[in-house]
Amino acid sequence: xxxxxxxxxxxxxxxxxxxxxxxxxxNQDNGAAEPMSNExxxxxxxxxxxxxxxxxxxxxxxxxxxxxxxxxxxxxALVADNQEEAAKAGGMxxxxxxxxxTSGYSSEEQQELKDIIEDAKEHAEHISESPMEHQRxxxxxxxxxxxxxxxxxxxxxKLYQDFCPMYNDKKGAQWLSSSEEIKNPYFGSKMMNCxxxxxxxx
Amino acid sequence: xxxxxxxxLVLLVAFIGIQFIPTDRNxxxxxxxxxxxxxxxxxxSIENKIQVSCYDCHSNNTAxxxxxxIQPVAWFLGDHIKEGKAELNFNEWDEYSDRRKNSKLxxxxxxxxxxxxxxxxxxxxxxxxxFSEDEKSEIIEYMAQLKxxx
Numbered sequence: 001x002x003x004x005x006x007x008x009x010x011x012x013x014x015x016x017x018x019x020x021x022x023x024x025x026x027n028q029d030n031g032a033a034e035p036m037s038n039e040x041x042x043x044x045x046x047x048x049x050x051x052x053x054x055x056x057x058x059x060x061x062x063x064x065x066x067x068x069x070x071x072x073x074x075x076x077a078l079v080a081d082n083q084e085e086a087a088k089a090g091g092m093x094x095x096x097x098x099x100x101x102t103s104g105y106s107s108e109e110q111q112e113l114k115d116i117i118e119d120a121k122e123h124a125e126h127i128s129e130s131p132m133e134h135q136r137x138x139x140x141x142x143x144x145x146x147x148x149x150x151x152x153x154x155x156x157x158k159l160y161q162d163f164c165p166m167y168n169d170k171k172g173a174q175w176l177s178s179s180e181e182i183k184n185p186y187f188g189s190k191m192m193n194c195x196x197x198x199x200x201x202x
Numbered sequence: 203x204x205x206x207x208x209x210x211l212v213l214l215v216a217f218i219g220i221q222f223i224p225t226d227r228n229x230x231x232x233x234x235x236x237x238x239x240x241x242x243x244x245x246x247s248i249e250n251k252i253q254v255s256c257y258d259c260h261s262n263n264t265a266x267x268x269x270x271x272i273q274p275v276a277w278f279l280g281d282h283i284k285e286g287k288a289e290l291n292f293n294e295w296d297e298y299s300d301r302r303k304n305s306k307l308x309x310x311x312x313x314x315x316x317x318x319x320x321x322x323x324x325x326x327x328x329x330x331x332x333f334s335e336d337e338k339s340e341i342i343e344y345m346a347q348l349k350x351x352x
Contacts, residue, residue, distance in 0.1 A: 115299040122305065137312060141305050 064153045066096045071146050072178055074127060078139060078185035079192075083132040090127030090135070097121040109152050116152075120145035136186050140173040147174060150201065158202045164195040174198065220273040228283045230262040236296035248344050252292070255320050255331040259286030261293045267327070282321075300352050307349040311342050 073089035097120055102113045123142040127135045147161060160177045167173040167186040175185055182195045233240065239249050258264045259282055270279050290306055298306060313319040314333065325332040333341065 115301045118299065119301045119305050122302075137308075141308065145301070 068157055070096055075185045079183045081188040086135050087128050090124045093124040094121055116145050116149050143175045160200055161198045162195050163198045166194055225276050225280055228264040234293045236294050238292040238295040241296045251337055259283050260290045304352050307345050311345050314342055
C-alpha cells in the first residue's frame with residue numbers, strides 16, 4: 001500500500017514537471033510562430049504586389065487603394081463610435097501596408113515611403129488592439145501618414161482632407177473622407193459636425 | 203493528512219524543477235551610439251528619472267531584482283520586457299526615423315500624462331519608479347520640446 005502511494009506520488013511529480021516544461025515550450029512556440037506568420041504574409045504580399053503592379057501598369061495607382069479603403073473603414077467606424085469595427089479594419093490595414101510594393105518609385109521616395117509605412121503600420125496595429133480613445137489617438141497620426149503617402153503615390157479616388165481644430169488639446173488633427181459632409185472621427189457622436197474641409201484631392 | 207503532504211512535496215519538487223529551466227536575460231553593458239541619452243542632450247535629473255522608471259523594460263539592460271531570478275516570476279517579467287522593447291527601445295532611439303520618433307514621443311507624452319506608464323504592476327514593487335506630479339510635468343515638457351525640435 002505504501003509502495004503504491006510512493007509510486008503514485010512519483011508519477012504525479014513527473015506529470016507536474018512535464019506540464020511545467022511543456023507550458024514553457026508552448027510559449028516558445030508561440031513566440032516562434034509570430035515571425036513565421038509574418039513571413040507567410042510577405043509571401044502573400046509579394047503575390048499581391050505583383051498582381052497590383054500589373055494592374056498599376058493599366059490604371060495608375062491601384063496599389064494604395066486597399067490602404068485607403070481600410071483607412072476609410074477605420075474612419076467610418078470611429079465616426080460611429082464602433083471600437084470593434086475600427087479594430088477589424090486596423091488589422092486588415094496592417095496587412096495592406098505589408099503588401100505595399102515601393103519598387104516603382106525613386107530611391108528618395110522609397111525611403112520616404114518606407115518611413116511612412118513603418119510608422120503607419122504600428123499605428124494600425126495599435127488600432128487593431130486598443131480601446132477607442134487610444135484608437136483615435138493613433139488614428140490622428142495614421143491620418144498624417146496616409147496623407148503624406150498619397151502625396152507621393154497619388155490616388156484615383158476622390159477624397160476630402162478635413163481638419164478638426166479641437167482634437168488633441170486643441171492642437172488639431174486631420175483626416176481623410178470620401179464625402180464632402182463633415183463627420184468627425186475624433187469625437188464621434190459627441191461632436192459629429194466639428195471640422196472643416198481643408199482641401200479636395202482629385 | 204498524508205495526501206496533503208504528498209501534494210506539498212510534489213509542488214515543492216515542481217517549484218525546484220522549474221528553477222533549472224534556462225531563461226534569456228535582458229542584459230547588456232554596451233552603451234549604443236543610438237541611445238536616447240547619447241543622441242539627445244538630456245538634463246541629468248531627467249536622465250536619471252528615465253533610467254530608473256523606463257529602462258528596465260524599454261532598453262537592452264534590465265536591473266534585475268533578486269526575486270526575478272525565481273521562476274515563474276522571471277517568465278512573467280520576461281514577457282513584459284519583450285513587449286516593452288518591441289514598443290520602444292531607448293537604446294535604439296536613433297534608429298527610428300524622424301516620423302517614428304515623433305510618434306514615439308507623442309505616445310510617451312500621452313502615456314505619462316494619463317499615468318499609464320510606468321505600469322502600476324511595476325511601480326507597486328519599484329516605488330522609486332513612480333513619477334511625482336512635478337517630475338511628470340518636467341519630463342512631459344522635455345519630451346514635448348524634443349518633439350517640436352524634430
